[in-house]
Amino acid sequence: MKTNRLPQEAPKIFIEERKRSVLVKGGDNAAALNCDEDSLAGSVSQRACVYCGARVVLNPITDAVHLVHGPVGCASFTMDIRGSLSSGTELYRNSFSTDLSEEDVIFGGEKKLAAAIDLLVARHHPKVVFVYSTCIIGVIGDDLQAVCKAASQRNNVDVIAVESSGFMGNKAAGYRAACNVLLKAMEPQDGSLVKSKPKAINFFGEFNVAGERWIVHNYLEQMGVELNVVLTGDARYEDLKRTTHAALNIVQCAGSMNYLANKMQELYDIPFIQISFVGVGDTVDTLRKIAEALADPDITAKTEALIERELAGITPALEQYRKRLTGKKAAVYVGGGFKAISLIRQFKELGIEIVVIGTQTGMKEEYQRMATLVNDGTVILDDTNPAELTGFMMELQADLLVGGTKERGIAYKIGRGFIDHNHARQHALIGFEGAINFAKEVADTICSPVWKYIPQIGGEKHG
């Protein structure tokens, strides 16, 4: 495929200090990409808040009260717009805050927090209360652990402090804070139950956006595999207590859950494999990897039958989309590395070349993997900002941007299509049915007649 620009040619960047966070594919230069570090001050970043990372991971626990201890602004990072679905209670959709004022900041917010917990428990009877620490709590030094412990005893319900003061690291530190909470919650009361279900697996880094957990559950059922616990899509607090019963952990969003899977391997000898249900090729590989890891001939046979059925069902439609899309170009900026890697393969399946690719929280190995999969000349960027993304999309003539809801405006302002692949969307994008949904959305977006009437800034119009 043709080269976008010369390998090693320096990309145009807007902030000098970000030089090492933006690279052009060519040889193995992605090994030098700066990543997994705190965001540059002044750069518009999406990974700068620890609380945000912790909340993303824990919020899909549906029967919990999620109480944000801090100013109301932090709680306005609300989850009720997210597409993470529940098969039961909707309690998790509420965003509660202690709404700290200046007076509380001066005199302390512990009394207000204790009163808020008592009120919420009396009103909602939750199975658990998660209390998130925010920046200001780290500054004023409220003793979250002590308040939560006392509230737990008073109300006879688990009240768990999530140590997530926003400025104490970045989003990845928030993921770890949440995983530590999950580890504590799953501690087995009876050691004999560890790995007690040889055909059961846990699914980590899956948040049931648009019901995606249920799609995977359906595949596993057909394979004869039990889905034990999902962390944390459509999870209940009680579910966490049987996490250690499974024989295997599969990890999709590695950025948020690899830490947990590693800890479980260390503590309970439960192995894990990295998987992805994004795109047809990766879904097929994932199903086979699960069957192989469980080493059961019956599961293997059922898995192959499932793959054959599903491929026969979707291949003709995918071929039609491929004919319409071949030769188009896409830019990708998503949260985690696994999704970016899978999207490279998925776009190739549709005949589309990726010209810009980046993530909010990708890890070094993930960037190295991306660099082996994209063409020379592709721009690879870590923790980017709107100015860079806009510039590279225009320069490399991307027809489409795949990102989260915050990137939508970036694409539309320069007359490009946009696909939401983050938690706010309302339709499933994983598995075989997700691959068809994705292909349809990409085709409908890129081939829409609307582009004839919208000026495309920095390039020619879409074909």
Ligand code: SF4
């Ligand atoms: S915790 Fe800090 S960084 Fe996060 S939303 Fe609140 S004020 Fe902002």
